[in-house]
Amino acid sequence: MYNLKRLKMKTTSLITVLCLLFSIFTFAQKNDYSFKESYNLTTPATLKVSLSDGFINVFPSETDKTEVYFIVKKGNSLQKISKEELDEYVSLIITTDPNDLEITIKHRNNNNWKGWENSYNVSCEIYTPAATSCNLRSSDGDIKIKGLKADQVCTTIDGDVVAAKITGNVNCTTSDGDVQIYNVTGNTNLATSDGDIKAENVEGDTKFVTSDGDISLSNVTGTINARTSDGDILFTDCSGSVVAQTSDGDIEGSLFKLKVKLSVITSDGDIDITIPDGLSFNVKLKGSSLDIPLVDFSGKTEEHLIQGTVRGGGIPVELMASDGQVSLNYN
DSSP states (O other), X not given: OHHHHHHHHHHHHHHHHHHXXXXXXXXXXXOOOSEEEEEEOOSSOEEEEEESSSOEEEEXXXXXXXXXXXXXXXXXXXXXXXXXXXXXXXXXXXXEETTEEEEEEEEOHHHHTTOGGGSEEEEEEEEEOTTOEEEEEESSSOEEXXXXXXXXXXXXXXXXXXXXXXXXXXXXXXXXXXXXXXXXXXXXXXXXXXXXXXXXXXXXXEEEEESSSOEEEEEEEEEEEEEESSSXXXXXEEEEEEEEEESSSOEEEEEEEEEEEEEEEESSSOEEEEEOTTOOEEEEEXXXXXXXXXXXXXXXXXXXXXXXXXXXXXXXXXXXXTTSEEEEEEO
């Protein structure tokens, strides 16, 4: 059962990674735009963008300038409109000082009254020096950021967030959408109320939280904390300390190095975990059925509980399923 399940989850993970790679390497293509503004900021700079409706893309610039491409659409149609003409429908506030740029875009009341197909919506595509630290916010749009070397904050109420090739701490939040990160060196905090979380090639302490979605992690190194209320958790080729919990779902994972702690808990689902062979650890397994190779074990074994030490004890390993099968394997 577990071999078939593991093959299915690995296949799903491979498809997910391929889709993620495709999205990462295609979203850097420039969009058509309505008008652009250019700013000379002292680096390292900070960039703050807030949109009431629209997407935000940020990429590293090939120059010292920060260039902002404003993409204005009426319904689905791109508008060739100037900043001055746009002012009738949208409040565009831009403030700068030597190393800070802040852009705030809000609908005016006369724009909202016209309905979606006749209202003007503004998105931004921005090219800025790699050392720029961003704080990006959209009420109803996606956020994509790539190739920067500073701390980043991305927040959207109704949209997806993708962060790739970031050196620095990353904080991504959405209320209704997916969050993906790829090639990040730094501490990360990802949260969504209703969506999936995917992370690949991440080094640093990480926290992943979703209320209604799956969490998929690959090659994540550090202190890992993953929690979902209604979804599965999958982690492959990870290293460090892991705390994973779901209220209604399966948890499957593999670690090539375990440090400090492994705690995996599900209220309604199965658990299948692989840890390094030869490890000395304290073990506690609880579930409807249990499967663990007991080598140099000391402790108690019952039908639904195994608790004791392996090879004299050491790192705590706790796998708990209220109503499910629990399997612990060695690689």
